Amino acid sequence: MATTEPQVRATDAAATAVAAPAPTALVSVRALDAFFGPTRAVRDVSLDFLEGQVTAIIGPSGCGKSTLLRCLNRMHETVVTARVEGEVRLDGKDIYDRGVNPIEVRRRIGMVFQRPTPVPTMSIRDNVTAGFRAAGSGAPSRTEQHEIAEWALRRAALWDEVKDRLNDSAMALSGGQQQRLCIARALATRPRVLLLDEPTASLDPLSTQKIEELVYELRGDVTVVIVTHNMQQAARVSDRTAFMLMGDLVEVAPTSRMFTSPADERTEAYITGRFG
Amino acid sequence: MASTQLHGASVGDRIYRFTTTAFALSIPLLLVLLAIEVVVAAWPALKAFHLGFLTSSEWDAVNGVFGAAPAIYGTLVSSLLALLIATPLAIGVAIFLSEFAPPWLRQPVAFLVDLLAAIPSVVYGLWGIFVLVPFLREHVMPFLADRLHLGDTPLFSGPAYGPSMLAAGLILAIMVLPYISSVTREVLMAVPRSQREAALALGATRWEMIWGAVLPYASSGVMGGVILGLGRALGETMAVTMVIGNRHEISSSLFAPGYTMASVIANEFSEATNDMHLSALMAVGAVLLAITLVVNIIARWLVWRVERRGQA
Amino acid sequence: MIALTVLAALLATLPLVLILGLLLKQGASSLNWAFFTAMPKPVGESGGGMANALAGTMMLIAIASAIGLPVGIGAGMYLAEHRGGRLASVVRFLSDVLNGLPSIVVGIFAWQFLVRPVKHFSALAGGIALAVMMIPLVARATEEMIRLVPNSLREAALALGYPRWRTSLTVVLRTALPGIVTGALVAVARIAGETAPLLFTAFGNQFWSTSLTQPISALPLQIFSYAISPYEEWHSLAWAGALVLLALVLVISLIARFVTRSRFGHGHD
Numbered sequence: 001m002a003t004t005e006p007q008v009r010a011t012d013a014a015a016t017a018v019a020a021p022a023p024t025a026l027v028s029v030r031a032l033d034a035f036f037g038p039t040r041a042v043r044d045v046s047l048d049f050l051e052g053q054v055t056a057i058i059g060p061s062g063c064g065k066s067t068l069l070r071c072l073n074r075m076h077e078t079v080v081t082a083r084v085e086g087e088v089r090l091d092g093k094d095i096y097d098r099g100v101n102p103i104e105v106r107r108r109i110g111m112v113f114q115r116p117t118p119v120p121t122m123s124i125r126d127n128v129t130a131g132f133r134a135a136g137s138g139a140p141s142r143t144e145q146h147e148i149a150e151w152a153l154r155r156a157a158l159w160d161e162v163k164d165r166l167n168d169s170a171m172a173l174s175g176g177q178q179q180r181l182c183i184a185r186a187l188a189t190r191p192r193v194l195l196l197d198e199p200t201a202s203l204d205p206l207s208t209q210k211i212e213e214l215v216y217e218l219r220g221d222v223t224v225v226i227v228t229h230n231m232q233q234a235a236r237v238s239d240r241t242a243f244m245l246m247g248d249l250v251e252v253a254p255t256s257r258m259f260t261s262p263a264d265e266r267t268e269a270y271i272t273g274r275f276g
Numbered sequence: 277m278a279s280t281q282l283h284g285a286s287v288g289d290r291i292y293r294f295t296t297t298a299f300a301l302s303i304p305l306l307l308v309l310l311a312i313e314v315v316v317a318a319w320p321a322l323k324a325f326h327l328g329f330l331t332s333s334e335w336d337a338v339n340g341v342f343g344a345a346p347a348i349y350g351t352l353v354s355s356l357l358a359l360l361i362a363t364p365l366a367i368g369v370a371i372f373l374s375e376f377a378p379p380w381l382r383q384p385v386a387f388l389v390d391l392l393a394a395i396p397s398v399v400y401g402l403w404g405i406f407v408l409v410p411f412l413r414e415h416v417m418p419f420l421a422d423r424l425h426l427g428d429t430p431l432f433s434g435p436a437y438g439p440s441m442l443a444a445g446l447i448l449a450i451m452v453l454p455y456i457s458s459v460t461r462e463v464l465m466a467v468p469r470s471q472r473e474a475a476l477a478l479g480a481t482r483w484e485m486i487w488g489a490v491l492p493y494a495s496s497g498v499m500g501g502v503i504l505g506l507g508r509a510l511g512e513t514m515a516v517t518m519v520i521g522n523r524h525e526i527s528s529s530l531f532a533p534g535y536t537m538a539s540v541i542a543n544e545f546s547e548a549t550n551d552m553h554l555s556a557l558m559a560v561g562a563v564l565l566a567i568t569l570v571v572n573i574i575a576r577w578l579v580w581r582v583e584r585r586g587q588a
Numbered sequence: 589m590i591a592l593t594v595l596a597a598l599l600a601t602l603p604l605v606l607i608l609g610l611l612l613k614q615g616a617s618s619l620n621w622a623f624f625t626a627m628p629k630p631v632g633e634s635g636g637g638m639a640n641a642l643a644g645t646m647m648l649i650a651i652a653s654a655i656g657l658p659v660g661i662g663a664g665m666y667l668a669e670h671r672g673g674r675l676a677s678v679v680r681f682l683s684d685v686l687n688g689l690p691s692i693v694v695g696i697f698a699w700q701f702l703v704r705p706v707k708h709f710s711a712l713a714g715g716i717a718l719a720v721m722m723i724p725l726v727a728r729a730t731e732e733m734i735r736l737v738p739n740s741l742r743e744a745a746l747a748l749g750y751p752r753w754r755t756s757l758t759v760v761l762r763t764a765l766p767g768i769v770t771g772a773l774v775a776v777a778r779i780a781g782e783t784a785p786l787l788f789t790a791f792g793n794q795f796w797s798t799s800l801t802q803p804i805s806a807l808p809l810q811i812f813s814y815a816i817s818p819y820e821e822w823h824s825l826a827w828a829g830a831l832v833l834l835a836l837v838l839v840i841s842l843i844a845r846f847v848t849r850s851r852f853g854h855g856h857d
Contacts, residue, residue: 286751288754289753292756292757296666297675298662300662300727302659303663303682303683303686304679306720309701310686310693313696313697313701314693314696314697314700365596368592368593368595368597369593369596372590372594372596373597376593389600389601391838391841394838394841396781396783396833397782398808398811398833399781399811402811402815402826402830403607405816406815407606407610450603483590504688511689511690511693513691513692513784518815538692541692542787558696561693564692565693569689572688573685576681
């Protein structure tokens with residue numbers, strides 16, 4: 001399987017950062033297997049996620065792309081009977097090492113799910129600072145919380161829409177706003193990696209566009225991994241794309257190359273719509 | 277930002293897991309402890325009378341001879357009488373609510389029926405003493421015995437005192453009705469649409485559909501509800517104690533006073549002076565515990581079976 | 589045939605109407621301010637109230653809740669978080685069995701376990717007996733309510749770096765709280781009217797008592813002993829007591845019914 005990647009030159013994103021030093025792998029997956037009971041949902045995957053880039057994972061339903069994503073912040077193991085083998089290195093440290101606290105891993109790697117998941121009993125502001133408050137040893141001051149909320153909401157392009165009602169329930173927001181709130185919540189802890197699990201699957205086209213613009217904005221500062229079943233979306237937002245099929249990583253390549261001249265014929269079959 | 281320090285323990289998680297597990301374990305422990313304590317309390321009487329405790333009708337506290345047969349008989353008869361009256365009514369109510377009632381009527385009627393379950397037992401007993409028993413004595417019993425000439429049959433013979441097996445059965449019927457009807461309503465609603473539609477597609481009327489497709493499908497769940505009601509009736513204490521007449525005698529007549537296991541315990545506990553009398557009361561409790569355990573386990577199993585089939 | 593089911597519904601609600609009607613008529617005519625503030629009077633003296641029994645009932649409810657709510661909620665959280673687990677299935681089943689046991693058997697247990705060793709009746713023993721009845725009710729209600737909280741919410745909290753305990757308490761339990769409050773109130777309403785287990789534990793007391801270790805009176809106990817007494821004066825007090833007890837139970841049940849359900853779900857789906 002593709003483990004070390006040739007340096008990316010051809011993509012739009014890389015072109016904008018042409019003067020920057022070559023991106024290094026922030027998250028490295030090595031020989032990863034993920035199981036549900038006896039079923040092996042991810043098979044021997046090795047893959048690098050480059051710092052500051054957006055990597056899309058595509059593939060038909062049930063191909064293991066969400067499971068792979070959930071292995072990156074140790075969410076997979078929260079399911080009963082789920083099991084992981086292999087390595088995932090964050091900044092060179094294996095997050096599956098003995099003694100590593102999954103909570104510490106999750107505090108450094110933000111995650112956003114298919115459906116918006118604001119905490120219904122919390123206000124908009126409290127939702128944004130929830131992860132931040134959980135991480136801090138002492139309770140941050142009121143002003144500190146407000147500053148963080150504003151910073152994260154601006155980052156998620158939601159500030160102007162909610163700045164006058166930060167104390168309202170998060171459930172009063174629309175679905176798209178709720179999803180951007182969840183992104184703000186994930187960003188508030190200043191994670192180095194942001195995992196997006198089909199973040200626009202339950203949203204209308206306009207909200208989807210806003211989220212995509214947001215993902216595009218985040219590149220450079222945050223390393224983003226986005227799982228999507230929408231190939232156009234992958235083509236629009238990502239620097240690199242990985243294609244998975246039945247638990248295997250078939251191919252990973254710069255996005256522009258992946259969609260123009262894929263190396264593997266299964267990839268070609270998928271992106272030309274012959275299955276999935 | 278650069279240093280990635282991932283280590284650390286989650287003490288809170290361990291405390292949390294330990295606490296909730298301990299609380300969960302408290303339920304089986306309580307049940308085991310309860311069974312042990314009741315048997316320990318009953319032991320002297322059980323040892324002294326053996327199986328005779330279950331079959332003897334003699335209950336003489338002064339001479340220290342105890343046989344629980346009348347109380348066991350009374351418990352079974354009053355509970356069966358209650359089920360006989362309550363079951364058809366409860367199923368009728370459940371069918372009305374799940375099939376026929378207009379939507380605006382469903383909630384209020386269901387609420388009223390459920391309310392019956394909220395009335396404390398002692399309040400039923402109070403009503404029983406001052407309303408139901410006099411009414412039975414002055415109207416129902418004379419009517420059954422003299423007008424319908426049933427006075428010579430074993431079931432309705434003897435003088436009409438008022439406090440009686442009949443009174444106990446009636447008041448129990450009112451008390452268990454909400455339990456049976458709410459379980460029945462639930463299992464009726466768990467019957468899949470396809471069952472109903474298949475019957476209707478064959479040209480069945482609404483009633484034929486219920487009788488031929490819905491009820492058979494739900495029957496074991498309804499049975500579970502009835503047995504659940506039986507469990508309630510067997511253990512019901514205060515209301516029965518107040519209307520059954522409290523007499524250690526087995527009589528075929530529903531007009532005659534009797535005793536139930538629960539009411540023997542409640543009624544004689546404060547006047548029991550010697551240890552054997554107390555232990556005999558506890559032994560009655562142990563028998564009651566054993567019977568209700570079996571009845572409950574059967575009921576839960578039946579209801580669980582239907583609910584699982586409904587989900588599948 | 590439809591008419592038969594309508595008749596069944598009418599017959600089923602008839603006793604309720606009769607009982608409520610009579611309680612209102614009899615109870616209201618004997619109910620006065622003294623009922624709530626005065627102590628019981630000896631036979632032959634008119635007047636008197638049930639102040640001690642009211643206080644006793646409140647105290648017994650408080651003891652039972654203090655024990656039964658934490659244990660029941662904790663057990664319910666365990667059940668909800670270990671859905672398929674073997675221990676959870678056993679606990680769930682036994683909890684239903686415990687719930688179905690006659691209250692008088694629970695009374696015997698509490699007597700043998702708590703009263704007999706120390707040789708005297710006490711409010712504490714009464715409260716514990718009621719707590720034993722509360723635990724399975726609260727546990728099952730808590731489990732049901734927590735199951736209504738979408739799993740995605742739990743995952744979101746975990747993904748934010750919340751430890752499990754914090755996820756369970758501040759996100760899941762907090763979201764399910766209105767439903768759990770309803771379940772707790774239903775359980776309180778159920779035990780508030782219980783008499784049988786108290787005969788062996790709290791026992792009743794003609795005097796004012798707030799001591800945990802002394803026998804204590806309770807509204808249902810007082811109603812029972814007045815109802816089976818031969819005195820007119822006490823009968824009317826029993827009616828007044830029954831009206832107050834039923835009002836208490838119904839008010840708690842109604843509050844339980846109208847506690848606002850929480851805002852589950854996702855807004856836009």
